Amino acid sequence: MLSREEVLKIAKLARLTLTEDEIAFYQKQLTRVLGHIQDLNQVQTSKEAFVQHVPNDAESFREDRAAPFANPEGLMRNAPAVENDSFLLPTIVEHS
Amino acid sequence: MSLEKYESVIGLEVHAQLMTQSKMFCRCPNQFGSSPNTNVCPVCTGQPGSLPVINKKAIELGVRAAVALSCEIHPESVFARKNYFYPDLPKGYQISQYERPYSTQGHIVVRLKSGDEKRIGITRIHFEEDAGKSNHESYGTLVNLNRAGVPLIEIVSEPDMRNAHEAGQYLRALHSILRYADICDGNMEEGNFRCDANISVRLRGTEKFGTKVELKNINSFKFVEKAIEYEIQRQVFAIESGEKIIQQTRSWNSGKNVTEVMREKEQAHDYRYFPEPDLPKLMISSKWFEQIKKEMPELPKEACERFKKAFELSDYDASVLTSSKELAKYFEAVVAHCKNGKASANWVMNELLGRLNAAGREIGDTPVSETQLAALIKKIDSGEISGKIAKTVFEEMFATSKDASSIIKDKGLVQISDPAALESVVRKIIEGNPSQFAEYKAGKVKLLGFFVGQAMKETKGQANPALLNELVKKLLDS
Structure with a gap:
């Protein structure tokens, strides 16, 4: 079972504030998730298994030619708020 | 303060943007100063389903840097995801290299003001993509993703430097090499050559490193030197007054000439690195490597x-x-x-x-x-x-x-090389200084210089010196 402190540390990394009920809930839920990862650990893999699906001789490079994307405005339209052609977000304060 | 009792240990991390036409993993222009969010596409804004493709030129420039810094090149290296949460990082991770960088173990030899040379080790160089830029305004934070995905190399030095001067010289030498080899523009104000410094102090003669403080993003050689100097004194002063150095990130305030706390560095920085599944291993064949070496500027x-x-x-x-x-x-x-x-x-x-x-x-x-x-x-x-x-x-x-x-x-500054014109000047000087002339004639030959000087003054320095000398001697001796 994950400790209360471990849940609070993960919550801090995720920038989340949890209620007492939620802490108890995630203690259980995250323990189950990690348990599943433990199961996966039994699979024999090397550290590089992630990239093994790509053959080493694959032509993996692109020539250095710039080609601007045709619809950057379209990307901006996904944003909840835009100001001065920039994505507008709530003020970011670095946590200490 | 007894600064001499202490020794400082400095290591530097430099982020250098590579001089490519396009970004690291997409075809958006790599261009400073465009209107916000014009050099963006689905890849560099992290849209679902988009995939990165490696820019060949970026790899070539990185290899060039490794050659120029006498580094070892690894024919196989791996890109990794560095996960952290910040709005100028749209994917939620930065593609970087972690356990297996493409290059390690190099060095630079720098010249110090004492005239001595010092060899400073380079731990590693790895590829990564730049993040976007955040501007903090009173009403919120503005994010511009033009810089997101610009190719970078990060060059990490060994903790080999012992004072601000050595750090400054290392940076200058590195900057010069990257500029010479057309790897990086080196424009520090535009942020395409950025430096972080890790600094700790310890009692002279001890082996164990002190607690290190990181100085972030200092944008000129002068400021790097000043910031390091300040930081060393601050740390020594703190230790001498019985305080403990706290591991933290500080920034240089060039207005006040002090370093200030940005954030405490704690265990919260857990980047959960893992190999990037969207990219193959980076393979640098010996044939390609030889080609790059041959084309080194x-x-x-x-x-x-x-x-x-x-x-x-x-x-x-x-x-x-x-x-x-x-x-x-x-x-x-x-x-x-x-x-x-x-x-x-x-x-x-x-x-x-x-x-x-x-x-x-x-x-x-x-x-x-x-x-x-x-x-x-x-x-x-x-x-x-x-x-x-x-x-x-x-x-x-x-x-x-x-x-x-x-x-x-x-x-009217043309040199007077006309013998007749100069002769009349010299005659005038001799006539105007009869006693010196008599002394000269009596054997005080070093007065020749006096006459030359006077004639030079008369011509406002425009007399042809060789000709004047010759004329003065001739007329005095005649």
């Missing part, structure tokens, strides 16, 4: 050796003139026009650099162009003006950017 050390031979310069002169690519190019252009290497070196180093330094300017905005300086040197070599007059002319050129010939004409 000249490096500062090679330029220095070439200058020594080609222009018969001393070790010191050649190293000053090749300290930056711009300066070396300027010097070579001057020589190409006036064909006098030694004189060009003297004029560039003593007159031009002296004045530029005094004015706090770089060679890039010199008011005297290469051809203008060459024309001035030619006028000395042809005897049109004396070296002394040339200095006056140069002063005017530096102030006004005018050509030497127009200044000489406007001020």
